[in-house]
Amino acid sequence: MEMIKRKVLDIIYPGRCPVCDGLVGAFETGGAKLRAGGCIHTECEGKIEYVRGATCMKCGKPLGKGSPDEYCDDCMRTRHLYDRGFSVFLYRSISGSIYRFKYLGRQEYAGFYGLATRKLLGKRLKGLGIEAIIPVPMYRDKERKRGYNQALCYARAVSDELGIPMRDDLIKRVRNTVPMKELDVRGRRNNLKKAFIVHQNDVKFKCILIVDDIYTTGSTIDEITHEFRMAGVSKVYFLTLAIGQTT
Ligand SMILES: [Zn+2]
Ligand SMILES: [Zn+2]
DSSP, X not given: OHHHHHHHHHHHSOEEOTTTOOEEOTTOOSSEEOOTTOOEEHHHHTTOOBOOSSBOTTXXXXXXXXXXXXXXXXXXXXXXXXXXXXEEEEGGGTHHHHHHHHHSOOXXXXXXXXXXXXXXXXXXXXXXXXXXXXXXXXXHHHHHHHSSOHHHHHHHHHHHHHXXXXXXXXXXXOSOOOOGGGSOHHHHHHHHTTOEEEOXXXXXXXXXXXXXXXXXXXXXXXXXXXXXXXXXOOEEEEEEEEEOOOO
């Protein structure tokens, strides 16, 4: 039933391909594929690179081919607070898509992102005993201005695909932060200090998954992990849509 409803909606409102942003209709010929939760041109799908092969045991970043290491350079130097991270796409292959998802109102890409996440990582994530999916919160005024929080859109899609509840009411961003691009690693840490508040009494979970769009230094995830650990959560994993590659 759900599928029929979707097909009808696709005819009336064709979806946009997350790679080229072109329209993909249900009856479109020429290599378009219809899938539950999101459409993508077949040729566009071939351009996306997934995180596969050996990855860092901590942050999940792909390691160089034939690398004997278990951790990436960053994780060898930095002690991250979270338990383990997972990402779906290599950032360079999907950066344009994420930009539109984040800044140009293309929330609809979340359907494809959620489906891709389940296909690549569903089994693995379901085996971790995650009780709640927590999107990285956006500062209230910023979210109002943008109209949506892209991390929440993605987290909702993942929650639907995996059948694990999403909770966006447990942590709040109480301080706006300077764009991270403008800061070095130390500056990034300080920038995030006390930027988040967890409603301690509401957290009944032992194992959570924090969800964001892009993994860069991990400082945001570390800060959120710290707050949840203080509230009694013991296992903290993260999932991001995209991650860079070690060179
Ligand atoms: Zn396309
Ligand atoms: Zn790493």
